[in-house]
Amino acid sequence: MSRHLEVGERAVGTEALHGGSTAEMRRLTIGTRDGGTRDLVLRSFVDPFHVERAEDWLDREAGALTLLAGTGVPAPALVAVDPAAAHCEYPSLLMTHLAGRTVLDDEGLETRVPLLARQLVAIHAVPPGERPRGYVALTTADTVVVPKGADAAVWAAAIDVIRRPAPPYEGRFLHRDFQPGNVLFDVAPSGSAGARITGVVDWAATSWGPADLDVAHCSTNLALLHGPAWGQRFAEAYEEAGGVLAAATSERLYWRVRDALACSEEVRLVARPWREAGRAELTTRAVEERLDTYVTALMDALG
Known part of the structure; x- marks a missing residue:
């Protein structure tokens, strides 16, 4: 991940994100050169069933995020992808963090x-x-x-x-x-x-x-x-x-x-x-x- 950060940036915190059923999600807090922070999301397939299929899934997701950039569809921006786990412990994709939350309540x-x-x-x-x-x-x-x-x-x-x-x-x-x-x-x-x-x-x-x-x-x-x-x-x-x-x-x-x-x-x-x-x-x-x-x-x- 560090190879894909800006000069002078570093990860200063991580938080597990819940609600997904196929991958582990982590929000990464990145310290910036000016003393501020920004967030990225790391998506990793860790279950053996999903690891077997991860290369296809992550290739498709990376392609979709690249395609959607500039379309007006509010999707994350692709930062990096490692579909075959050549650099990461598990097949993973790094992307920008989007504001908001899922809403599953009946109200509204x-x-x-x-x-x-x-x-x-x-x-x-x-x-x-x-x-x-x-x-x-x-x-x-x-x-x-x-x-x-x-x-x-x-x-x-x-x-x-x-x-x-x-x-x-x-x-x-x-x-x-x-x-x-x-x-x-x-x-x-x-x-x-x-x-x-x-x-x-x-x-x-x-x-x-x-x-x-x-x-x-x-x-x-x-x-x-x-x-x-x-x-x-x-x-x-x-x-x-x-x-x-x-x-x-x-x-x-x-x-x-x-x-x-x-x-x-x-x-x-x-x-x-x-x-x-x-x-x-x-x-x-x-x-x-x-x-x-x-x-x-x-x-x-x-x-």
Whole structure:
């Protein structure tokens, strides 16, 4: 890290950042020549499962941060990357620190959802200098985990939806994990009335694919965090913000259901960081029940 600091700068403090599920994050306080400080963030993949995939993820994140510089999308600036751990103990990426914090509370959601939608429209408008790799589906019809007590017929019908070939689509630059946990807000002390987005983080899964897929992913997360109705509301907000989704209802259903069913395989992993962030009521079982309700709502509305 020291090789990438300005002359006369040095690290004077570190602080662990919490809330991530795939990497260790540290805020590094850098002492500057004039006696002040600035912050950087070090992102390191330490778990063996993630270390195996880190080179691809960090290459993609470094490419995305380079591409986004100057676009108006509030992403960190790349400082340095060591995807193969040639210099660091673990594969790591060093970037600038962004102000703001994630907000996962129900309060103020009516204000934040349109902001999230407008931000995602702006991300999809970014013209990629070099097209990233195609999206990965993340689930198959044979790996879906049906929640206990779910309506077997509804879930069987939903699984049949993703047995079909993927619909044709116009490709877009995708974040691929755009959801409240990866968006930073500056929220007024009195609540969310004056909220604004200060940053979008975790660009390691950037891909090329349909806008519907990013919208579906954020919709699923909102449905599980705040209630199934918010999953439907986000898609509406995306179109209200100028975003374009698939014209056919069957195509919208395909992408929306595909992401929801992918979440069925990792409910425990999804719920844990939310509880650690203060949403203690979001037990694995509670999130499973919301997922079941959301899938049923999708099949009722679009199926």
